[in-house]
């Protein structure tokens with residue numbers, strides 16, 4: 251498989267990013283992925299700048315390969331996290347961004363020689379990102395785990411590829427070499443996987459949550475937060491059921507106010523990752539969870555996906 255020039259610039263062996271998942275993707279997981287030849291990305295989520303700085307330090311103590319950080323633009327600590335990344339600029343090769351438009355921060359990262367690769371869910375945002383100087387975009391379909399947009403990967407990726415002249419990384423619903431090969435057929439230059447890495451040996455996700463992913467079937471995810479405008483894909487568990495029930499009840503009121511319901515959701519991913527409690531924890535995962543059947547070291551996941559894709563693509 252011919253690597254896109256961007257992937258070569260990043261020094262990757264495999265054009266595979268590990269999604270910068272909040273609470274899940276710490277320095278250990280990111281370092282394991284980067285050591286194996288993919289791009290490991292630390293998920294800043296809603297963590298403080300201090301915590302992110304620690305994770306960057308940890309990753310760099312475990313690898314000298316490129317590392318990325320995902321900046322969650324809705325985080326109350328976003329300014330601090332950006333400062334931490336700029337301070338550690340020699341350690342960080344890539345910044346990916348979630349939940350919005352990172353235009354405001356782009357010049358600072360670019361000046362610090364950090365590649366900026368925003369996650370986009372629409373052609374309009376992809377075009378805007380290309381215009382303001384993003385190095386690539388991650389086109390993420392709504393099959394994916396976590397916060398989602400409205401379009402599917404199959405529909406979104408080729409339309410983004412046609413709309414911009416920067417590399418497009420496909421995300422959402424990709425967990426094996428078939429998905430990767432399909433993404434390349436749609437014009438992608440690489441893929442990002444989240445759900446498959448949730449159960450990696452090096453992932454800190456609580457065993458209960460990992461088990462739920464491993465046991466999940468194709469129809470086992472639901473979308474919470476749709477009424478309140480913050481849709482997120484999670485596995486159906488007691489927490490998800492409770493959330494959906496309360497949300498629906500609120501939506502039926504004459505003047506719905508989702509702040510209380512949303513309050514229940516706050517911290518629920520952290521709860522899931524750290525305690526595994528299915529009553530209070532949001533087991534975020536994508537529709538492709540049904541395909542993820544075993545815990546494996548990150549290096550094995552990367553090699554397996556890449557080799558299968560390469561074979562399917564006729565070794566090109």
Ligand SMILES: Cc1cc2nc3c(=O)[nH]c(=O)nc-3n(C[C@H](O)[C@H](O)[C@H](O)COP(=O)(O)O)c2cc1C
Pocket residue numbers: 268269270271272274293294295320322347348349369390393394395396397421422423424425442443444445446448519534535536537538
């Ligand atoms: C538990 C979880 C947390 C996530 N957190 C973030 C995040 O903080 N920022 C972000 O840009 N994407 C986040 N994502 C999305 C992933 O980075 C990735 O794009 C997505 O999981 C790809 O789809 P897949 O789950 O079908 O592999 C998260 C996904 C999961 C499953």
